[in-house]
Amino acid sequence: MSRAEEVLVAEGLHKWFGKLHAVDGVSFRLRRGEVLSIVGPNGAGKTTLLNLISGVVKPDAGRVLLRRGGELIDITGRPPHEVTRLGLGRSFQIPNIFDGLTVEENILISLLTRTGRTGVVRRGYRDFPELDEELREIMETFGLGEVRGRLGSELSHGMRKKLDIAVSFALKPMVLLLDEPTSGLTQGEKRDMVDLIKGLRGGDYSFIIVEHDLDVVREVSDSLIVMHEGRVLAHDEPEKVLQMSEVISAYLGGYHEAIR
Ligand SMILES: Nc1ncnc2c1ncn2[C@@H]1O[C@H](COP(=O)(O)OP(=O)(O)O)[C@@H](O)[C@H]1O
Ligand SMILES: [Mg+2]
The missing domain is CATH 3.40.50.300 (P-loop containing nucleotide triphosphate hydrolases)
Incomplete structure (x- = not known):
């Protein structure tokens, strides 16, 4: 193309x-x-x-x-x-992320959505090793690696904005x-x-x-x-x-x- x-x-x-x-x-x-x-x-x-x-x-x-x-x-x-x-992906003026989930869980939801799975992501629950590499890459790209285990609610405004974009980006x-x-x-x-x-x-x-x-x-x-x-x-x-x-x-x- x-x-x-x-x-x-x-x-x-x-x-x-x-x-x-x-x-x-x-x-x-x-x-x-x-x-x-x-x-x-x-x-x-x-x-x-x-x-x-x-x-x-x-x-x-x-x-x-x-x-x-x-x-x-x-x-x-x-x-x-x-x-x-x-x-077509979209991030919002006010970050649209799940406060009760961690950074990596927020991104994981996008990856699951994109790959057509309806896995339930709950706090502390994850069992999708095949998505680990992509998950890690996205966190690295967006500088979120160090806060991967933090809850959405615990992030600074700047980190929330980045996570919001990362969540959209993960949908490719x-x-x-x-x-x-x-x-x-x-x-x-x-x-x-x-x-x-x-x-x-x-x-x-x-x-x-x-x-x-x-x-x-x-x-x-x-x-x-x-x-x-x-x-x-x-x-x-x-x-x-x-x-x-x-x-x-x-x-x-x-x-x-x-x-x-
Ligand atoms: N859902 C809505 N109902 C009524 N008025 C709206 C709605 N959304 C936006 N507006 C009005 O439309 C205009 C354009 O808003 P908006 O698109 O948010 O502007 P910008 O993003 O450039 O600041 C504003 O006057 C705003 O008040
Ligand atoms: Mg506006």
């Missing part, structure tokens, strides 16, 4: 919440291996857009297409578990959506997260990342979308977008100050 081929296409997506036009005609194409970042002020519609793509919220209009082998299939409005099974998605992966992280944790994303990119994985920190955006992205009031204000290479006078004057100036 060619690297440049499209893995995800959003076409004319719309979502209204009552009279609020939260997503107002968003279209874009994501290619294999691409990291696409989305920035925009609070309320711009970024999370709603991710929800439309991942099936958490149904669009009022528009389509979402996902690569499945040689073709793009229509996944619009399909439920999240089905979208996940088709190869083709496209991974990350909603504010660095929010609330210390500078050191942020550095870790940037290195992690840079380590994962370049392979077959593609990412859509909602991110406020423009330094992070510059460092990890191939392309950048600026969203404002539900619409795409600009979509191009990060440096080009960040230099666009209309983006700077009409928007990023105030935005940048607002988030600092």
